[in-house]
Structures are given as structure tokens and as C-alpha cells.
Amino acid sequence: MKIDLIDVFPGRSLGGNPLAVVHGAEGLDEAAMLRLTRWLGFSETTFLLPPTDPQADYRVQIFFPAGELPFAGHPTLGSAYAWLAAGGVPKSAGTVVQECGIGLVDVQTEGATAPARRLAFAAPALTRSGPLDEAERAEAIRLAGVAPEAVVEAVHVANGPKWQLLRLRSAADVLAARPAPEAPLGTDIGLAAPGEAGSGIDWELRAFFANQHGSLTEDPVTGSFNAGVAVHLFGTGLVDGSYTAAQGRMVGAEGRIFVSRDESGVIWIGGDCAMISQGGALTAFA
Structure with missing residues (x-):
């Protein structure tokens, strides 16, 4: 087995979300995958496997x-990048087809070349949408630590992770949020608001999830949340064409996400990937 370390969605060197990608993971069971993920300490670690669907180029467990x-965004881009960097050749030119828990996900491969390469995944359909109820809204506001008067709307944008979106008045409101230290496992809450004037950023985002210890953790850059937000923004007419989002400032990251919708209506979540370490030997562990 080999392991790559990849920076996904960086707006500067080492400014994105780190990902570990394990190649040739057939010999690992899920318990071993989880132990390695916890030991590494990244938001996610992925394990590349042979596909079971004939349309897919590879299968990944996240x-x-x-x-x-079942799905996550920065692991999707990083896994596709690692698979290509290891010599993978997609069955369809220009598109990698990833098999994961939610099914097949297309990843566009046309972009900048090494050492950084821009990829984009097709945003999956929402598995839950619509407004949060009163209790859900109040709890999301409490856990995210935002001022209730700053909330413009509160909606579900689940797409694998059970994301709840609090759309706020301004980027300043997003950056001022002070999330609670603890939250129930399964909590996925994110914030979004229009970017600051003149910043070159159209939308400012933050995202929080509960870890296995019950702590509410801020993710540096979150592809699945950006995908859910994009589906909602395009679906409600709040955006059109393309936009650039930023995420991670409050945890020392500088993430950049490039979002567009093509003529057929597919929404693409794009970002750069940079190889930090490639092909390190992963020795067997008990």
C-alpha cells in the first residue's frame, strides 16, 4: 500500500484542507481504515479500491x-487527483468517474497541470432540503454561535452529510460566529454570506461538524457543504453563472472554491489540488 498527502482547495501553498489517500487498500477492513484515519487526524482519509460498477474508474471509501x-467533497477531488497522479487513465476522456457511498460522481479533469491541478466534481442532488423547523433553527443558531438577527434563512442542504445552512447577512457575521465547544455526533452546520465588497470573494463560508469525542470542530475547506450551498443558491436564484467562495480564515486556512453551472444545469465544485507527498510506503499495522 502507498499513501499520498494532498492539499485540496488551497488559495495559497498549504492553505487548503489536507487529505491522505491510501492506494491499494484491498487488504484493510473498515476497522483498520478507521484506526488509520484517527491516527492521521485529518478531517478525512480515503481508501482507493477496484470499482464494482463497470462505469466507474475506481471506488473510494471515505x-x-x-x-x-457516503460522500465528501475535498476527498472526492483529492482522491481523483491521487488516482490520476498514480497513472490512472479514465475510461472517458476528461472525466473521472468515482464510485462511493452515494453512487457515481463525475470529476472533470481539465485544468492546471502539476504541481497543482484544478479539478471539479458534479454537485450531487440534495437528499434533504427545505427550511429547518423552529427547534432545528434555534439549535443550529446556538451551536454555530451566531446572532439570531443575523440569520436570513435556515435550510437543509444535506447531500450525504446532513448539512444545515444558516445564510447570514454578511461575511462579517460569518467570521464573528463563535461555535459551541460540544455538539451531538452527526451535527453538520455551515454558514454562508455574500463576500466583503472589493475582496474578490463572492461568498464567505464556514462549516462545523461534531467529532467522535463530541467536540464541534471547524473544517478548513468543505467540498460537500459548498456543493449543498451551491445547489441551494442556484435553485433559489441567488446566484447565476459562476462564483468564487472562500473558507477557512478562522482556522488559518485560505481555501478557494470555484463554482459554476454549465448549460445542461450541472453544478460543478472546483478547486486546486497539490501533491505534498507521493507514494510513501504504508506498512502493515494490526
């Missing part, structure tokens, strides 16, 4: 420290 995820 783990975060509390368990397995």
Missing part, C-alpha cells in the same frame, strides 16, 4: 474520525 461517509 472516513472521518467518527466513521465512514
Whole structure:
């Protein structure tokens, strides 16, 4: 087995979300995958496997420290990048087809070349949408630590992770949020608001999830949340064409996400990937 370390969605060197990608993971069971994920300590670690669907180029299992995820965004881009960097050739030119817990996900491969390469995944359909009820809204506001008067709307944007979106008045409101230290496992809450004038950023985001210890953790850059937000923003007419989002400032990151919708209506969540370490030997562990 080999392991790559990849920076996903960086707006500067080492400014994105780190990802570990394990190649040739057939010999690992899920318990071993989870132990390695926890030991590494990244938001997610992925494990590349042969596909079971004939349309797919590879299959991936995605783990975060509390368990397995059916889909996640920065692991999708990073896994596709690692597979390509290891010599993978997609069945369809220009598109990698990833098999994961939610099914097949297309990843566009046309972009900048090494050492950084821009990829984009097709945003999956929402598995839950619509407004939060009163109790859900109040609890999301409490856990995210935002001023209630700053909330413009509160909606579900689940797409694997059970994301709840609090859309706020301004980027300043997003950056001022002070999340609670603890939250129930399964908590996925994110904030979004229009970017500051003149910043070159159209939307400012933050995202929080509960880890296996019950702590509410801020993610540096979150592809699945950006995908859920994009589906909602395009679906409600709040955006059109393309936009650039930023995430991670409050945890020392500088993430950049490039979002667009093509003529067929597919929403693409794009970002750069940079190889930090490639092909390290992963020795067997009990």
C-alpha cells in the first residue's frame, strides 16, 4: 500500500484542507481504515479500491474520525487527483468517474497541470432540503454561535452529510460566529454570506461538524457543504453563472472554491489540488 498527502482547495501553498489517500487498500477492513484515519487526524482519509460498477474508474471509501461517509467533497477531488497522479487513465476522456457511498460522481479533469491541478466534481442532488423547523433553527443558531438577527434563512442542504445552512447577512457575521465547544455526533452546520465588497470573494463560508469525542470542530475547506450551498443558491436564484467562495480564515486556512453551472444545469465544485507527498510506503499495522 502507498499513501499520498494532498492539499485540496488551497488559495495559497498549504492553505487548503489536507487529505491522505491510501492506494491499494484491498487488504484493510473498515476497522483498520478507521484506526488509520484517527491516527492521521485529518478531517478525512480515503481508501482507493477496484470499482464494482463497470462505469466507474475506481471506488473510494471515505472516513472521518467518527466513521465512514457516503460522500465528501475535498476527498472526492483529492482522491481523483491521487488516482490520476498514480497513472490512472479514465475510461472517458476528461472525466473521472468515482464510485462511493452515494453512487457515481463525475470529476472533470481539465485544468492546471502539476504541481497543482484544478479539478471539479458534479454537485450531487440534495437528499434533504427545505427550511429547518423552529427547534432545528434555534439549535443550529446556538451551536454555530451566531446572532439570531443575523440569520436570513435556515435550510437543509444535506447531500450525504446532513448539512444545515444558516445564510447570514454578511461575511462579517460569518467570521464573528463563535461555535459551541460540544455538539451531538452527526451535527453538520455551515454558514454562508455574500463576500466583503472589493475582496474578490463572492461568498464567505464556514462549516462545523461534531467529532467522535463530541467536540464541534471547524473544517478548513468543505467540498460537500459548498456543493449543498451551491445547489441551494442556484435553485433559489441567488446566484447565476459562476462564483468564487472562500473558507477557512478562522482556522488559518485560505481555501478557494470555484463554482459554476454549465448549460445542461450541472453544478460543478472546483478547486486546486497539490501533491505534498507521493507514494510513501504504508506498512502493515494490526
